[in-house]
Amino acid sequence: MKGAPPRGPRLVETRSHGVNPTALDRPRVLIGLFVVTATGLMLFGGTLGSCGILILAVGLAYLLYRRFPVTYVSFVWWLFFLVCFARRVIDYHSGYSDQNVILATPLLAAMVCVPALFEQRMLWKLPIALPFVLGFASALYGLGVGVLCIPAKTLLVSTIGWFAPLIFGFFILSEFLDRERREAHIHSLSRTFCWGILIMGAYGIYQYVVAPAWDVLWMNDSAMGSIGSPEPFAIRVFSTMNAPGPFAYAIVAGLLLVLCRRGLLSAVAGALGVGALLLTSVRAAWAALAIGLILFLIRESKYRARALLAISLVGVCIAVAFAFPPARQTIQDRLQSFTDLHDDASYQDRTSGYSEMLPYAEDSPFGSGLGTMDAKFQDDTSLGTRDSGIWEILLSLGWIGGAVQFIALGLLVFRAWPWGEDSTPLETAAACISIGLLSQMALGSVNMGVTGLTIWSFGAVAMARFGPLESPSRKGAPWIPDPAAA
Numbered sequence: 001m002k003g004a005p006p007r008g009p010r011l012v013e014t015r016s017h018g019v020n021p022t023a024l025d026r027p028r029v030l031i032g033l034f035v036v037t038a039t040g041l042m043l044f045g046g047t048l049g050s051c052g053i054l055i056l057a058v059g060l061a062y063l064l065y066r067r068f069p070v071t072y073v074s075f076v077w078w079l080f081f082l083v084c085f086a087r088r089v090i091d092y093h094s095g096y097s098d099q100n101v102i103l104a105t106p107l108l109a110a111m112v113c114v115p116a117l118f119e120q121r122m123l124w125k126l127p128i129a130l131p132f133v134l135g136f137a138s139a140l141y142g143l144g145v146g147v148l149c150i151p152a153k154t155l156l157v158s159t160i161g162w163f164a165p166l167i168f169g170f171f172i173l174s175e176f177l178d179r180e181r182r183e184a185h186i187h188s189l190s191r192t193f194c195w196g197i198l199i200m201g202a203y204g205i206y207q208y209v210v211a212p213a214w215d216v217l218w219m220n221d222s223a224m225g226s227i228g229s230p231e232p233f234a235i236r237v238f239s240t241m242n243a244p245g246p247f248a249y250a251i252v253a254g255l256l257l258v259l260c261r262r263g264l265l266s267a268v269a270g271a272l273g274v275g276a277l278l279l280t281s282v283r284a285a286w287a288a289l290a291i292g293l294i295l296f297l298i299r300e301s302k303y304r305a306r307a308l309l310a311i312s313l314v315g316v317c318i319a320v321a322f323a324f325p326p327a328r329q330t331i332q333d334r335l336q337s338f339t340d341l342h343d344d345a346s347y348q349d350r351t352s353g354y355s356e357m358l359p360y361a362e363d364s365p366f367g368s369g370l371g372t373m374d375a376k377f378q379d380d381t382s383l384g385t386r387d388s389g390i391w392e393i394l395l396s397l398g399w400i401g402g403a404v405q406f407i408a409l410g411l412l413v414f415r416a417w418p419w420g421e422d423s424t425p426l427e428t429a430a431a432c433i434s435i436g437l438l439s440q441m442a443l444g445s446v447n448m449g450v451t452g453l454t455i456w457s458f459g460a461v462a463m464a465r466f467g468p469l470e471s472p473s474r475k476g477a478p479w480i481p482d483p484a485a486a
Helices: 026-044 046-067 069-094 101-111 115-119 121-125 127-149 152-176 182-210 213-222 244-258 264-280 283-299 301-322 325-336 345-363 372-376 389-416 425-438 449-466
Strands: none
Touching: 026 046, 026 069, 046 069, 046 101, 069 101, 069 152, 069 182, 069 213, 101 152, 101 449, 115 152, 121 127, 121 152, 127 152, 127 372, 127 389, 127 449, 152 182, 152 372, 152 449, 182 244, 182 264, 182 425, 244 264, 244 283, 244 425, 244 449, 264 283, 264 301, 283 301, 283 425, 345 389, 372 389, 389 425, 389 449, 425 449
């Protein structure tokens, strides 16, 4: 079936970045050694555990980037999926730490591919790279302004958060333009998210029912009142991540991808993902999934029967959840809030926050730089620092820099959607993921962390079909596109 993950001989990377069905699968050995070592460090805890995992993960990420790029991409996603869980286990064994360096691990691992920005010089000249050109330009502007206005530590953290999605997304774009690795990437990406939502979904449901001690410790010490109570059947599920929102958006991406897969594993992963998504109570993610699913079915009509089965599965998950009174009350209240916004505290806070932000935007037309929300608006308004991507862009980049960023995101969406083009189901799903998540820009950050990484990465996957499927040189030699392909 067109667009389905390749069956038959498994594609394995070789040292030269190609694929070879008979080569020794050496990346698995490296990943296995890392998992064993990281588990020991995680159980040991303390600064040694946190710093050790960070150093090992970033070092391994760079090695994989240079020698096994398909495995590198999968490894980065797994770091985003699991590092926050590792942090909580470390804190459980050695005491809570408000600022744990291990949280920087996935972002730094995503940035080790920064040499690709310079090695793929010809890629910058192609029209499909324009969203990245504008995205980098606006982020660099925000960095320059931030040097003048934002404390150094806050600026550094925000700079990593803003640039990691752009750098990793650009690398994804260059990889999907490589004829030799394209199908291997498609197979790996689909498999990674299938296993990802299966594991995260299963743990999310377990977290809701049991309330593990490491999660309870973190909820109590972090004082995040928006994620429920640290007791069974009262948690807003965040699974292996740090908050319900990023986890829910990652699950949305995974659910749209597994829709393109067949088999029992995909069905089980979908069921667990849907169940955990419901328990997050993140309405924006529910809406993003609905929008993405509708767009996917408009484009891929042959998947409508499968989508009906998926919708039936959602109904079954809701029915099972309603069998437990706490879950029934939580889900019912969140669903009713869609039609009763005037009595919804979250909606009222956001409305008030938008009104409170407007004078700041008028007084700072040039913005205050990356990290503005954390440096100047922490607990000062009704709007949280990650509650609006629109204000995050405008207050950080100003009116001109913000306009450039909005144009970049708009071009990403426009170029990602298959306007009458021949695209595979996975490419369509990738476009729907980016569009679905960006549609919730008014309700959350779309530039930083796993959400920003998801938007830019899957936008790059969808856009790559517009480029010539050639093999860009990894040594920096000029990449001359085939005129016929262009």
